[in-house]
Amino acid sequence: LLPFTSQLSVSVVEYLPSNPSTMRISAASLLLATLGTAEAFVPTFGAVKKGTHQSSSILSARRPFISGNWKLNPSTLEDALVLGKAISDSVTPESPCDVALFVPYVFIEQVKELAGGKVSIGAEGVCPEMKGAFTGAVSAPQIQSLGLEWALAGHSERRTIFGEDDTYINGQCLKIIENKMSVMLCIGETETEYNLNLAGAICAVQLKKGLENVKPEEMSRVAIAYEPVWAIGTGKVATPEIAQSVHKQVRNILADMYGTEIADQTRILYGGSVTPESVDDLMQQPDIDGALVGGASLDASKFSRIINFTV
Numbered sequence: 001l002l003p004f005t006s007q008l009s010v011s012v013v014e015y016l017p018s019n020p021s022t023m024r025i026s027a028a029s030l031l032l033a034t035l036g037t038a039e040a041f042v043p044t045f046g047a048v049k050k051g052t053h054q055s056s057s058i059l060s061a062r063r064p065f066i067s068g069n070w071k072l073n074p075s076t077l078e079d080a081l082v083l084g085k086a087i088s089d090s091v092t093p094e095s096p097c098d099v100a101l102f103v104p105y106v107f108i109e110q111v112k113e114l115a116g117g118k119v120s121i122g123a124e125g126v127c128p129e130m131k132g133a134f135t136g137a138v139s140a141p142q143i144q145s146l147g148l149e150w151a152l153a154g155h156s157e158r159r160t161i162f163g164e165d166d167t168y169i170n171g172q173c174l175k176i177i178e179n180k181m182s183v184m185l186c187i188g189e190t191e192t193e194y195n196l197n198l199a200g201a202i203c204a205v206q207l208k209k210g211l212e213n214v215k216p217e218e219m220s221r222v223a224i225a226y227e228p229v230w231a232i233g234t235g236k237v238a239t240p241e242i243a244q245s246v247h248k249q250v251r252n253i254l255a256d257m258y259g260t261e262i263a264d265q266t267r268i269l270y271g272g273s274v275t276p277e278s279v280d281d282l283m284q285q286p287d288i289d290g291a292l293v294g295g296a297s298l299d300a301s302k303f304s305r306i307i308n309f310t311v
Contacts, residue, residue, distance in 0.1 A: 064097035065267050065290035066307050068297025084111040086300030091118045102152050122150030128171030140175040151176045154186040156229045166209030182221040185210045191230030200249040207253050216258050223267045225292040231272030240281045243270050247287035276305035283309045
């Protein structure tokens with residue numbers, strides 16, 4: 001039996017039922033059939049140094065990365081500035097990670113100025129179109145002109161609520177990279193898919209589709225955020241062992257796509273109701289390189305504790 005990722009063919013989804021939920025599970029089921037055993041999901045543990053994570057395959061240190069996604073919050077510019085300043089003040093030379101905030105478009109310029117370079121400011125998404133009659137859209141060149149370094153793509157809420165599919169998300173990734181910014185590609189399974197043991201298969205499809213035509217030399221501009229949909233905003237958190245097993249599988253898929261060296265250099269973040277109480281255990285895992293934090297990033301004291309995690 002060949003390795004799972006070498007047998008993966010995303011074209012299979014073109015021949016599956018038109019209902020999106022049925023299609024995702026059907027595609028994943030076909031892909032999962034190539035797995036053979038559950039061994040691909042067994043965690044691989046390795047040594048972790050403070051401030052870096054090292055892969056088990058080559059010694060490639062990855063700087064931890066803690067990021068906050070404000071979503072449709074806060075309600076006013078005043079509140080955004082108060083929150084942004086408190087978070088920026090919590091970042092010190094002793095903080096063990098890079099820090100970024102993905103904030104609503106209307107607050108970007110003011111929060112970026114206030115952060116003063118201690119925190120990278122990113123957009124919560126972009127339109128893959130560059131210009132034209134797309135009312136309400138914001139393009140990659142527009143946010144790049146504000147001096148931004150990061151943008152999200154593929155967040156589960158954009159996939160499910162706004163109907164952004166893998167083709168659209170791939171367009172976002174390509175345009176963000178084309179405009180000399182970095183993209184955080186979000187992937188992850190629903191609770192139904194998780195219960196069917198399809199996490200690895202779903203992540204494989206979303207990675208293969210989302211990163212289509214991204215060149216190896218462009219992968220330095222890519223981070224991956226694994227966000228089990230069933231844990232977002234629910235208070236549920238995957239155990240560190242569950243999260244690590246999927247992160248390891250994601251790194252294996254990246255290795256199949258781009259080679260071991262690039263896979264080992266790519267930061268993979270966990271996003272799923274991360275809290276001050278859960279962050280330390282999560283960050284001890286060798287393939288968890290940080291966190292994409294939702295609700296806790298709206299509380300400066302909680303997010304400060306997450307930024308200044310201990311291992």
